[in-house]
Amino acid sequence: MGTKDKLGRFSVGKGDVKLMPRWGARALFEPETKxxxxxxxxxLASLTLRKKLTDRLRKRGIVDETVLNAISxxxxxxxxxxxxxxxxYEDLALPIGFKQTIxxxxxxxxxxxxxxxxxxxxxxxxxLAQLNILEVGCGSGYQAAVLSECFGKVTSxxxxxxxxxxxxxxxxxxxxKQKLKLYFYDGKSGFNDGAPYDAIxxxxxxxxxxxxxxxxxxxxGVVLAxxxxxxxxxxxxxxxxxxxxxxxxxxYDVVSYVPLREGxxxx
Ligand code: SAH
Numbered sequence: 710m711g712t713k714d715k716l717g718r719f720s721v722g723k724g725d726v727k728l729m730p731r732w733g734a735r736a737l738f739e740p741e742t743k744x745x746x747x748x749x750x751x752x753l754a755s756l757t758l759r760k761k762l763t764d765r766l767r768k769r770g771i772v773d774e775t776v777l778n779a780i781s782x783x784x785x786x787x788x789x790x791x792x793x794x795x796x797x798y799e800d801l802a803l804p805i806g807f808k809q810t811i812x813x814x815x816x817x818x819x820x821x822x823x824x825x826x827x828x829x830x831x832x833x834x835x836x837l838a839q840l841n842i843l844e845v846g847c848g849s850g851y852q853a854a855v856l857s858e859c860f861g862k863v864t865s866x867x868x869x870x871x872x873x874x875x876x877x878x879x880x881x882x883x884x885x886k887q888k889l890k891l892y893f894y895d896g897k898s899g900f901n902d903g904a905p906y907d908a909i910x911x912x913x914x915x916x917x918x919x920x921x922x923x924x925x926x927x928x929x930g931v932v933l934a935x936x937x938x939x940x941x942x943x944x945x946x947x948x949x950x951x952x953x954x955x956x957x958x959x960x961y962d963v964v965s966y967v968p969l970r971e972g973x974x975x976x
Contacts, residue, residue, distance in 0.1 A: 759784075765800055769800075772822070785811070786798070788851040790804075807869050807871065807872060810848070811848060819943075820933055821910075838859070841860075843865070843903060843910070845865075845866055845900070845909065845913065845969070846867065850880040853865040854889070856889075856910070863890070864892070864900060865890075866894040866895075868893075869974045869976065870976060895972055898921065898922070899919070899922045904926075905924075905926055906926050907931070909925065910933050911934040911966075913968060915935070915969050916938055918946060923956065928949075929948060929949075931948075932956065935964045944960055
């Protein structure tokens, strides 16, 4: 069966992915009935609300202080429609239009924690803060902003033009500081221009793990991809040259992401 490490991983090895998530079948999205209205002026109160959110993430097992700090710095209410701003600091995915959702804070924190942990072998915090990251599925730009707080250089691609434009606006600060680059692009096969990456995050789900991205990541780099048809599992593949150009894949949580789509939508 393999042993469970501190991140909840069960097995490593190509062709031997044991799908035994740490979080069991527990849904990451909470029922809408639990949504409480918070402040009618989240801008003013957002520091307190963000602190409450990070406390909640801590209770759910997020321990990486760099990630918690990044979540507490990024003003999530700026990434959603003003009508939803009062719910921005609930731990929920929220609609951003075009049948897409802003990533749930727990999922953002969990995925970045997993990748930082996998990359941290022989790497100092300073080195981790320099890394080159790709996100496929920029959406509102929220996860891209949190990634920009954690890593050196982030590229994020989006296939729906109006969302790409919104993300450009939402992420202005990171773009102007040259921490983040956004592209209107179909990232189903990654994005070669910024490669090789230390990590690639898929923010939309795939039917199968994207082994073909092996040349876009550095050796020991990580591809994190929610994968599956009926049930999705968060899979992380570490590039391992000893496996002759392949990934060593581990399975984490059961998740619920919007599906990856092909082609560009200009709408
Ligand atoms: N991380 C985003 C979540 C966005 S939801 C946030 O924090 O807001 C997933 C996004 O992936 C959607 O915006 C969807 O349009 C985008 N997407 C789906 N397939 C894609 C593809 N092939 N290339 C680029 N983006 C894609």
